[in-house]
Amino acid sequence: KNKSKNFLENDIIEKRISIQPRYSRDGWCIIAKFDSRITSEPTRLVSAERIHEIFVNLTDDNCEKLGLNPKLSRPDWMIITILPIPPPAIRPSVKFETLLRAEDDLTYKLGDIIRTNKILRRAIASCLPSQIINEQINLLQYHIGSYMNNSVPTLAKSLQKSGRPIKSIKQRLQGKEGRLRGNLMGKRVDFSARTVITPDPNIKLDELGVPISIAMNLTFPEIVSSYNIDYLKFLVFNGPYKHPGAKYLVRNDNNRIDLRYVKNLSNIKLENGYCVERNLENGDLVLFNRQPSLHKMSMMGHIVKIMKFSTFRLNLSATSPYNADFDGDEMNLHFPQNIESKSE
Structure with a gap:
């Protein structure tokens, strides 16, 4: 055994055979290709479970050699084992007048993930053939993958019942109209x-x-005081159709009055503390x-x-x-x- 082992090691060194495989990605699967001279099974499918197992067994020293701090970021933390569920504010449902509800794409996708997970759990508990279990694992991988990113070129898109591709988390974040550039860096005000x-x-x-058309549309909330009450009375009397004027009056009880619908503006009495939304001046x-x-x-x-x-x-x-x-x-x-x- 030792002789054959030494012979193989010498052969690898002399012929410069690579022990490490070449990794490639096919959809959500990772394929490892070894040199055919060192193994009878050169092409292997590396599952997420196997990758997680390898990462868990990495020592703290190896993590540091990879440039990671094992106390803050271990490689096995990169594999999702517990799926975080976003709150309803991220995936709101739309209610119609006919008491029907339309759920968000992400909610439907989470339903697919939970259903597949239950079927997989039952299959493992019932000791079904490994082929059926692997099919369910691949389906679960597909559902989680398309929930995160539904625009992988080599994979079939996950569709709604209407035939429309679902909008995944990645598509909601990226691009000009995504959450960052569209809603945070630039937004309607x-x-x-x-x-x-x-x-x-x-x-x-x-x-x-x-x-003047813009000036009559934009407003500023002016608080009524003894210093400006006479001027603000004049603005309220002018109303929303004359410049300088006012569009709204907010009383101390937060009662908001739209001056467009007040017939006799001269009857409105102002008190200190009221808020007059006056025109731009x-x-x-x-x-x-x-x-x-x-x-x-x-x-x-x-x-x-x-x-x-x-x-x-x-x-x-x-x-x-x-x-x-x-x-x-x-x-x-x-x-x-x-x-x-x-x-x-």
Whole structure:
């Protein structure tokens, strides 16, 4: 035995035969190909269970040689043994008027995973043939794989009953309209406006000409005090269809009054502490932005000047930090909603 073992070792060294297999991936399976001179079974399917077993048996020294801290990240932790379930906020169901409910794609997929897992547990408990057990393991692997990523080129897509491919976790996160770029880095906001910019050499450098139609739509919550009660009464009397005016009145009991539906505005009485949502006015501070926002000067504060017509008017000397020109560029206006953000 020792002679044959030494002979094989010498043969491997002389002929430079690789003991380690070459790994390739076929769908969700990993295939190991050994040199045919050292084994009678050169092509082997390496299961997730086998990989997990190898990783569990790695010593702490080996983990450190791989560049991992065994106390914080062991290789066997990379294999999912317990599947985390996202809360309903991540996969909300839609209710219809006819008391029907449509569940999210992820909920359906989790149902497939649980069903397959139960069948597999019963198959193992009943000591069914290994072929049936392997089929269920592969099916479970497919369901979990397509739940995470349903866009693997070599694999069949997991479909809904309608024939539409399900939207997996990866597809929800990645890309321009995904969770990160679409909902976190850039999102739709209230109290903003967007229109074409045109030059006006007659306004001040820090001023911004705002169309009256935008000014009558954007509001600022002004708290009634003894200092401004007379002015705010005047704004409420003007109402939502005259500038400067107001759109809403919020009383101390949080009762919100829409001034569009009040017949006689002069009958409304203001008290200290009420909140009047007044129109955007001359002298208000706004944040002005041109995309792409490449540096901090892509967003700057301006003083509002209400003007006729339908474009933002910008002083010519204020264009360079925005890299703006007047060949059809559009810009965004954001209206701060409290004293703190206004002072910032």
